[in-house]
Amino acid sequence: MRLFAAALSTESNTFSPIPTDLESFTGNRYFPPGKHPEHPTNTSSAVLVVARTHARRSNAVLMEGTVTGAAPAGTTSRAAYEQLRDEILGQLKAALPVDVVALGLHGAMVAHGYDDCEGDLLTRARALAGPKAAIGATLDPHCHMTPAMQAAADLLICYKEFPHTDFVERAEELLTLLTATARGDIRPVMSTWDCRMIDSFMTSRQPIRGFVDRMTALEGKDGVLSVSIVHGFSAADVPHLGAKMLVVTDCQREKGEGLAKRLGQELYSLRGQGAPRHLSPDEGLDRAMALPEGPVVLADRWDNPGGGVAGDSTVILHRMLERGIANAVVGALWDPIAVRFCHAAGEGAKLRLRFGGKAAPTSGKPVDAEVEVTRVVKDATQNFASSIVSLGDAAAIRLSGIDVVLETKRAQTFDPSLFRNLGIEPKERKLVVVKSSNHFHAGFLPIAKEIHYIDSGGPYPSDPRCVPYRRIPRPIWPIDENPHDAA
Numbered sequence: 001m002r003l004f005a006a007a008l009s010t011e012s013n014t015f016s017p018i019p020t021d022l023e024s025f026t027g028n029r030y031f032p033p034g035k036h037p038e039h040p041t042n043t044s045s046a047v048l049v050v051a052r053t054h055a056r057r058s059n060a061v062l063m064e065g066t067v068t069g070a071a072p073a074g075t076t077s078r079a080a081y082e083q084l085r086d087e088i089l090g091q092l093k094a095a096l097p098v099d100v101v102a103l104g105l106h107g108a109m110v111a112h113g114y115d116d117c118e119g120d121l122l123t124r125a126r127a128l129a130g131p132k133a134a135i136g137a138t139l140d141p142h143c144h145m146t147p148a149m150q151a152a153a154d155l156l157i158c159y160k161e162f163p164h165t166d167f168v169e170r171a172e173e174l175l176t177l178l179t180a181t182a183r184g185d186i187r188p189v190m191s192t193w194d195c196r197m198i199d200s201f202m203t204s205r206q207p208i209r210g211f212v213d214r215m216t217a218l219e220g221k222d223g224v225l226s227v228s229i230v231h232g233f234s235a236a237d238v239p240h241l242g243a244k245m246l247v248v249t250d251c252q253r254e255k256g257e258g259l260a261k262r263l264g265q266e267l268y269s270l271r272g273q274g275a276p277r278h279l280s281p282d283e284g285l286d287r288a289m290a291l292p293e294g295p296v297v298l299a300d301r302w303d304n305p306g307g308g309v310a311g312d313s314t315v316i317l318h319r320m321l322e323r324g325i326a327n328a329v330v331g332a333l334w335d336p337i338a339v340r341f342c343h344a345a346g347e348g349a350k351l352r353l354r355f356g357g358k359a360a361p362t363s364g365k366p367v368d369a370e371v372e373v374t375r376v377v378k379d380a381t382q383n384f385a386s387s388i389v390s391l392g393d394a395a396a397i398r399l400s401g402i403d404v405v406l407e408t409k410r411a412q413t414f415d416p417s418l419f420r421n422l423g424i425e426p427k428e429r430k431l432v433v434v435k436s437s438n439h440f441h442a443g444f445l446p447i448a449k450e451i452h453y454i455d456s457g458g459p460y461p462s463d464p465r466c467v468p469y470r471r472i473p474r475p476i477w478p479i480d481e482n483p484h485d486a487a
């Protein structure tokens with residue numbers, strides 16, 4: 001058995017002011033064949049890490065391709081996408097003949113001239129590897145499931161969890177099912193049902209927790225190989241946006257289509273319930289201050305770099321400073337210039353610093369304050385499940401009893417290790433403000449007295465009814481009521 005594995009991932013927020021270019025990949029996560037470490041460096045890189053163990057276990061020959069990913073941001077340049085795509089396809093061509101092509105993709109990568117980068121990449125991979133090769137990919141559920149992707153691949157599997165803590169398990173499933181396909185033991189058939197909705201599906205709470213558990217229980221019997229919720233990614237103006245159900249059966253198309261429709265209708269009936277009510281910054285701070293002890297974790301949900309925005313909003317921090325709230329930590333704010341200044345000043349230095357609030361009007365105003373640099377770290381990291389995620393150079397500063405972590409790479413706040421690696425113990429604080437949509441939840445739940453989601457006004461386009469979409473499919477809820485009747 002000859003396997004080929006590679007990864008190319010980013011999530012394109014077509015409304016983001018931050019363009020994605022080649023440097024966004026090569027300067028972020030870029031590993032040529034043989035250079036990727038033995039642990040995952042993000043979710044999609046798990047395909048390569050798992051393919052290595054899989055090959056060792058089954059005496060298969062693994063040909064590695066490049067593993068690269070950019071932090072979610074705006075549309076990728078055509079040149080960057082084509083160069084990275086052609087690099088991976090060139091490696092695949094050199095590896096031929098192959099029985100299995102396993103790719104770690106995000107599924108929401110948009111480049112100038114390409115609405116559906118993954119569909120394009122998979123189509124070209126199929127043309128090279130031929131009809132007999134088993135081709136598949138893991139996808140982030142915040143993807144756009146397109147006809148081109150389904151036509152080119154034998155198998156697509158989304159992470160089930162949001163937070164996406166199950167990326168290694170999904171990569172293992174992908175490798176197991178692809179090799180079974182290559183041996184002729186199974187014949188995967190993918191069926192999808194379009195829920196015609198834009199919504200959020202947090203598996204850290206009900207009712208989505210129960211839905212995913214019921215959905216998972218269907219797998220591995222009666223010919224059902226895999227079931228995924230395609231959450232969709234609402235910060236992109238593309239023709240295939242929206243939530244879908246994906247069912248993979250062992251050559252039972254009719255059954256797969258019936259099951260995808262039944263589950264999709266059930267998911268549609270849960271619309272609007274997949275995320276809690278979001279509080280204003282002051283409501284969140286009131287709740288935190290009302291509690292005798294902490295920490296209360298407030299997620300600045302729409303300033304999440306994981307959704308392609310800057311992660312430099314100061315809206316909540318300004319309210320904390322104005323209200324005199326101390327014994328708090330905030331992080332991580334993206335501000336490479338401020339990090340550079342802190343590294344230049346050194347640990348223990350006190351200086352006037354301007355930080356945050358630069359990328360967009362919705363980021364708020366920069367903070368100008370006298371700060372103490374409490375820690376500077378080169379190549380700082382944080383954990384996310386079994387992966388180690390880079391923050392780039394980072395700095396911790398203190399002002400008015402508030403510790404703030406500043407980072408050079410736009411990484412969302414996954415885990416308390418982000419603070420601990422900069423000398424701050426979040427468990428000992430009254431208030432912890434994180435920049436994340438929901439990936440923080442698994443890591444912070446063990447230390448949080450309460451968790452609240454805050455809407456500080458952007459910059460991610462959070463209410464689909466107010467987003468100036470021009471190209472998405474209609475009708476779609478919540479922009480259109482009763483989209484299934486209307487369709």
Ligand SMILES: [Zn+2]
Pocket residue numbers: 140141142164
């Ligand atoms: Zn995601």
